[in-house]
Amino acid sequence: MLIDTEATSRPGRALDVSRGGLSIQSELELAPGETVQVYFELPIGVAIEARAVVTRCEKNGIALRFVELDHEAEIALRSFCRISGLHRMKPA
Secondary structure, three states: OEEEOOOOEEEEEEEEEOOOEEEEEEOOOOOOOOEEEEEEEOOOOOEEEEEEEEEEEEOOEEEEEEEEEOHHHHHHHHHHHHHOOOOOOOOO
């Protein structure tokens, strides 16, 4: 994956992804509230490009919340979460 800030671009590693955001590891020094652009590919072969805001920075990862996601990316993330078991159906 690639993370772009206003100042630089660096590779990163996605740890977890959901419809609302993702958790990453990166050498970038990011701060909560900072906006970044992320580029990554889902295991189902769909490339995602999105704007995200940093919500948490911890020693084991950085949490990002998507703030701008195109319709195709949103559908791909929803599909990926559903097939990977991240989206739980409520019992009827």
